[in-house]
Amino acid sequence: MDKKIEKKRFSTKTLLIIGGAIAFVAVVIYGYTLSLKKVYSADADKLTISKVEYGDFEDVVLLNASVVPLTSVIVSSSEGGTVAEIFTENGASVVKGTPLLRISNSNAMLSYTSSQTAATEQINQLRKSRLDLEQNQRVLNQDVLDVENSLRTATRQYRLDSSLFAKKVITLQEFNKSNQDYEYYQGKLKIVRQAIKQENQSRKMQLAQIDQSMGQMNESLEMIRKNIENMTIKAPVSGKLSSYDPVIGKSYNSNEMIGKIDVLQGYKLQAGVDEYYINRVKEGQTANCEFNGKTYNLIVSKVIPEVTAGQFQVEMVFKGATPEGLRRGLSLQTKLTLSDNSKSLLLAQGQFFQSTGGSWVFVVNNGKATKKNVKIGRKNYLYYEILDGLQKGDEVITSSYDQFNQYDQVEINK
Incomplete structure (x- = not known):
């Protein structure tokens, strides 16, 4: 008796086609997922991975x-x-x-020489002014002597004529002449002495101004001399020249x-x-x-x-x-x-900081590294201080991110 053979729903060929289509779709989906996540593939031996530790932070x-x-x-x-x-x-x-x-500087030397000549001429002129004042003083003193001498002569004559007139030996006219001379020289001496007093006051002021001006001129000359001397540079202190x-x-x-x-x-x-x-x-x-x-x-x-x-x-x-x-x-x-030691989470220093500024890192988990925001505090010559975002035992890529800092994930190939 013939046995009825039931026809299979899917042939082997059909199953292979379906399996291939599913695999293709899976690959496409996986590739699309990767494109969305922007995954970078890196060899483990080209990365530096450091573990977060807890210990003393040496600041x-x-x-x-x-x-x-x-x-x-x-x-x-x-x-x-x-x-x-x-x-x-x-x-x-x-x-x-x-x-x-x-040091040689012809322009400076010419300027110094001209200034020195001008200052010397002014000093000579001031000295001449001082001599003129002293000469005027001598003339006035001589005038006083002359008037005093004339007054003494007139005084003697007046006293003599007064006695003679009282005895009626001389006439009134002769007596009046003696009296007139005596009063004249008295008045003249008073005027000369007032003139000398005023001249002395003026002379003192002029001499003070002359002395001040001469002092300034001498200071200028001394400065010029020093400037000329300073063309030869000398050691300001004792020591070793470098x-x-x-x-x-x-x-x-x-x-x-x-x-x-x-x-x-x-x-x-x-x-x-x-x-x-x-x-x-x-x-x-x-x-x-x-x-x-x-x-x-x-x-x-x-x-x-x-x-x-x-x-x-x-x-x-x-x-x-x-x-x-x-x-x-x-x-x-x-x-x-910088400060005393303190207990902190520590992450080894690395070139990743130049790429991220310490705002995020790639944290490794099961052969894949993903971005994670962190907060970094102080740093020393070995470690960064982790304030937030990581825990003890976390593994972090601490080498340079320059090749993959624009990616969301790094696949680490053993």
């Missing part, structure tokens, strides 16, 4: 500090010009007043630095600090460095807030004795303490 900045003299004095010329003579070399030890070089490289014929502007003199009375450290810390570094903060196997403590003595090439400068002095063996130009690694 310090690691600096490469240079040893510089405690005190340096700039050597400059008050008058510009060209180098005519050089008397010493860079690195030489000098004492205060040692000639270093001579940053000094004059050449015959080289020109310097007025007050331009010619060199420095390092006063050999100790050393300090000078370092550049990233502008990120500009509001946190202050005078009085402590630091430490190692030299010849010993640790030395320092204190921030000066903060120079001007930012150049992303850094500002600080100066630090040693607390206590300066280490022996220091010399200018040595570089010492220095730890600058």
Whole structure:
């Protein structure tokens, strides 16, 4: 008896076609999903992945500090010009007043000479005025002597004629003449003395003005002489000459630095600090460095807030004795303490910060990294302080995000 064979609903071929279509659709959907999420594929060996830790945050900045003299004095010329003579070399030890070089400036010398001549002429004119006043005083004094002498003569004659007239030896006319002469010289002496008094008052004022003017002229001459002397540049202090490289014929502007003199009375450290810390570094903060196997403590003595090439400068002095063996130009690694240690979540420093500014990171989970917003506080030479967005044990990509910072997800290939 024949058995009825039921026809299959789907043949093998049909199933293969359907399976292929489903797979194609899945691939398309997956690809579309990836396109929406903007997934980037990266090799694990090209990434740096760090784990968030909990521990002591050491609030310090690691600096490469240079040893510089405690005190340096700039050597400059008050008058510009060209180098005519050089008397010493860079690195030489000098004492205060040692000639270093001579500047030549013909225009300045001509101006100084003209000013010197004019001042000398004014001084000579003032001296002549003083002599004229003294001569007038002598003339007036002589006039007083003459009038006093005439008055004495007239007084004797008047007294004699008074006696003779009383005895009727001389006439009234002769007596009146003697009386007239006597009164005349009395009046004349009074007028001369008043004139001398007024002349003395005027003379005192004129002499005071002359003395003041002569003092000013002499000061001008002294200044001119000093300016001429200053064409020869001398060491303002004793010490070691540095940053000094004059050449015959080289020109310097007025007050331009010619060199420095390092006063050999100790050393300090000078370092550049990233502008990120500009509001946190202050005078009085402590630091430490190692030299010849010993640790030395320092204190921030000066903060120079001007930012150049992303850094500002600080100066630090040693607390206590300066280490022996220091010399200018040595570089010492220095730890600058900003505040006391505190417990915090810590994330290792990395180049990711340059891409995100610390506002978000890629957090790794099961071979995939996704974006997550974070809040970063302080940083030191090893770690960032995590204030929000991460937990202890989270794994974060801390290498550069430059290749995938526009992507939403990173697939990490083992």
